[in-house]
Amino acid sequence: xxxxxxxxxxxxxxxxxxxxxxxxxxxxxxxxxxxxxxxxxxxxxxxxxxxxxxxxxxxxxxxxxxxxxxxxxxxxxxxxxxxxxxxxxxxxxxxxxxxxxxxxxxxxxxxxxxxxxxxxxxxxxxxxxxxxxxxxxxxxxxxxxxxxxxxx
Numbered sequence: 655x656x657x658x659x660x661x662x663x664x665x666x667x668x669x670x671x672x673x674x675x676x677x678x679x680x681x682x683x684x685x686x687x688x689x690x691x692x693x694x695x696x697x698x699x700x701x702x703x704x705x706x707x708x709x710x711x712x713x714x715x716x717x718x719x720x721x722x723x724x725x726x727x728x729x730x731x732x733x734x735x736x737x738x739x740x741x742x743x744x745x746x747x748x749x750x751x752x753x754x755x756x757x758x759x760x761x762x763x764x765x766x767x768x769x770x771x772x773x774x775x776x777x778x779x780x781x782x783x784x785x786x787x788x789x790x791x792x793x794x795x796x797x798x799x800x801x802x803x804x805x806x
Contacts, residue, residue: 655742655749657685657791660712661784662705662755664689670785677788682795685788688712698757706760709752717750719767721759722783726770735794737769753783 665671678685690708692701713719718741729737741749751771752763764770773786 655683655738655746657681657683658688658714658717658748658750659685659753659784659787660688660690660709660750661753661780662690662692662709663780664691665781665784670781674785674788677785677792680795681788681792682799683791685791687784692755699760701755702757702760704760705755706763709754709759709763710766713750713752713766714748717748718746718769719750719752720769720771721752721754721764721767722773722787723754723759723764723767723770724772724775724777726772728772728774731790731793732797734771734790735797738791738794739798751787753780753787756780 665674674687678687690705690712692704692708694704696704738749752759752767754763773783778786
C-alpha cells in the first residue's frame with residue numbers, strides 16, 4: 655500500500671522537514687509528499703477554489719482519500735492504525751491524505767474524501783500537521799507490527 659500526502663503550501667528546510675523525512679524513512683509503507691501551491695495573490699473563496707482544484711488534480715483516481723479537517727473524526731492512535739490495517743487488508747493500493755490551506759477546503763475536496771480526520775479542535779499550523787501526520791503513520795506501523803503501545 656502506498657501512502658500519499660497532498661498538502662497546500664511549500665515546506666522550507668528546517669526542523670519540521672527534517673522530522674518529517676525521519677518518520678517517512680522509518681515507515682515501512684512507501685510515503686510520498688506532494689505540495690501544491692497557488693502563487694497568485696488571490697484571497698477568500700477564489701483562493702479556496704483554486705487550491706481545491708490543485709488538490710483534486712493531484713489525487714490518484716483509485717485513492718482512498720482521508721482529508722484532515724477540524725470537523726473530522728477524532729481518534730486515538732490504535733484506531734488510526736486499525737483504519738490503515740483495514741485499508742491494507744482490503745487491497746487498497748493508495749491511501750491519500752489531504753491537508754488544505756489556511757482558509758480551509760474549497761468545493762469538492764470534502765466530497766471527494768472517503769473519511770474526515772481531525773487532530774483535535776485546536777488550530778495547528780499546516781506545516782505542523784504534516785509532521786504530526788507522518789508521525790502518526792509511523793506510529794500506526796509500529797502498532798501493527800506488534801510493538802508495545804505505552805498508552806494501553
